[in-house]
Amino acid sequence: MSTSNRTSHPFIPATPGDRRSPCPALNALANHGYLPRNGQNIGLWHLIHAALLALAGILLCGHAFRLDLDALAIHNKIEHDASLQRAPTEVDPNLLKSFLSHADPQRGMSLYDLAQVRISREAQLAHPLDLIHSKIGAAEAALCWLLLKQDTGRIPSSVLSQWYGEERLPDNWARPRHVIGLLDARAKAMEVANIMNSHRKFTCPVFQPQCLRIRLKDNT
Numbered sequence: 001m002s003t004s005n006r007t008s009h010p011f012i013p014a015t016p017g018d019r020r021s022p023c024p025a026l027n028a029l030a031n032h033g034y035l036p037r038n039g040q041n042i043g044l045w046h047l048i049h050a051a052l053l054a055l056a057g058i059l060l061c062g063h064a065f066r067l068d069l070d071a072l073a074i075h076n077k078i079e080h081d082a083s084l085q086r087a088p089t090e091v092d093p094n095l096l097k098s099f100l101s102h103a104d105p106q107r108g109m110s111l112y113d114l115a116q117v118r119i120s121r122e123a124q125l126a127h128p129l130d131l132i133h134s135k136i137g138a139a140e141a142a143l144c145w146l147l148l149k150q151d152t153g154r155i156p157s158s159v160l161s162q163w164y165g166e167e168r169l170p171d172n173w174a175r176p177r178h179v180i181g182l183l184d185a186r187a188k189a190m191e192v193a194n195i196m197n198s199h200r201k202f203t204c205p206v207f208q209p210q211c212l213r214i215r216l217k218d219n220t
Contacts, residue, residue, distance in 0.1 A: 009033045011168045020089050020167075021072035025143070027167040030069060039069035084121055084140075084164065095121075096165050100157065108156040111149075111188070114141040115195035135189065138196065142188035146180050148173070 009032040014020050019039030020027045029035045035042055073089045083092075084099045102117045103109045109117075118141055122129060129137060148155045148163060148170070159170040 021069035
């Protein structure tokens with residue numbers, strides 16, 4: 001991102017009364033002023049220019065084609081029980097610490113690592129995510145990787161900490177060289193889901209009820 005853009009859109013964290021969502025990307029856009037900083041009454045066309053996820057959000061959680069960011073926290077719409085660092089609109093220090101502990105201090109995280117984090121997080125749930133929210137979780141990991149990865153295909157730990165912990169555009173971050181289209185995001189989300197399913201099939205003891213449910217769902 002250019003210096004001029006950083007100057008015109010400085011990072012200002014949310015203040016009391018500002019609305020925030022379960023999505024760190026949308027919160028970062030609000031914290032930098034690309035969306036209204038108070039997170040309220042955001043119009044459809046503003047969201048179209050800002051983020052794809054918000055389009056689904058405004059249809060599921062909005063009113064009169066406008067949206068407050070905290071409306072995305074309505075349970076089991078887009079928000080789900082397996083968030084990596086939020087509960088649901090505040091950063092949970094314990095979840096964030098657990099998430100960042102999966103990153104290699106020197107090498108950061110790969111797409112495979114992000115899939116492993118999702119497996120670990122979902123294993124903590126009393127009940128598995130349904131199919132829709134499982135796909136949303138995979139898509140979240142895919143979009144994170146597509147937006148933040150370096151040329152090595154890995155995301156540095158410092159970048160993850162700023163993105164998820166502070167909900168800001170990371171230092172020295174630059175926009176991806178190529179526009180991330182819907183098909184790109186979908187393909188990468190399917191890759192995350194395939195990694196997760198393969199790992200579960202080879203590591204989940206067949207006699208555990210949760211694993212049996214996953215296996216049955218895979219075979220339907």
